[in-house]
Amino acid sequence: MIDALAQAGWDFLNIESEIALTNQIIRDAGFLWSFLLTTLMVIGSFSLEVVFRGVLHNTLKQKFRNQIYVILLVALVYSVLMVVLYPNPTFFLFNFLGFVILGIIYEITDGNIYSTIIASIAYTILSMILVFI
Numbered sequence: 001m002i003d004a005l006a007q008a009g010w011d012f013l014n015i016e017s018e019i020a021l022t023n024q025i026i027r028d029a030g031f032l033w034s035f036l037l038t039t040l041m042v043i044g045s046f047s048l049e050v051v052f053r054g055v056l057h058n059t060l061k062q063k064f065r066n067q068i069y070v071i072l073l074v075a076l077v078y079s080v081l082m083v084v085l086y087p088n089p090t091f092f093l094f095n096f097l098g099f100v101i102l103g104i105i106y107e108i109t110d111g112n113i114y115s116t117i118i119a120s121i122a123y124t125i126l127s128m129i130l131v132f133i
Contacts, residue, residue, distance in 0.1 A: 023131045038128045045120040052078055052099070053106050054113050071103030098123070 026034060052074055060070045079096040102116045109115040 026128075026131050034128065034132075038125065041124045041128070042121050045124050046117055048078075049102070049113060049117045049120050053102065053116050057103065057106060058111070067107050071100055071107065074103055075099035 026037065029037070056077065057070060057074050060073055061067070064070050064073075075096050078099045079092050082095045083092045102119060105119055106113070106116045
């Protein structure tokens with residue numbers, strides 16, 4: 001998807017080359033370091049879902065009855081925080097869309113946080129597998 005955006009002229013801050021460099025560093029790191037990185041990312045996914053879905057989403061759900069507003073607001077808060085850490089419009093877009101999808105999963109499963117934790121962990125593991133393909 002990033003390649004398609006780059007070909008369309010949406011390659012903000014030369015993100016395609018940054019991702020290629022990051023992927024190469026991960027590939028060169030060896031199995032143990034890649035496994036450790038994946039494990040830390042899984043723990044991060046778990047804690048991220050507990051904070052944003054378990055706390056923020058449920059708190060906003062009590063204040064706003066409209067589920068769409070809650071999903072969009074939580075996705076926006078998360079995406080803005082990620083932009084502070086890594087200022088790139090493409091990452092903002094992907095984080096926002098990913099968090100909207102996780103919010104929809106959360107609402108479809110009637111507030112089952114385990115479904116979003118599993119989806120987030122599956123996404124993390126899949127992204128690491130794609131680095132090595």
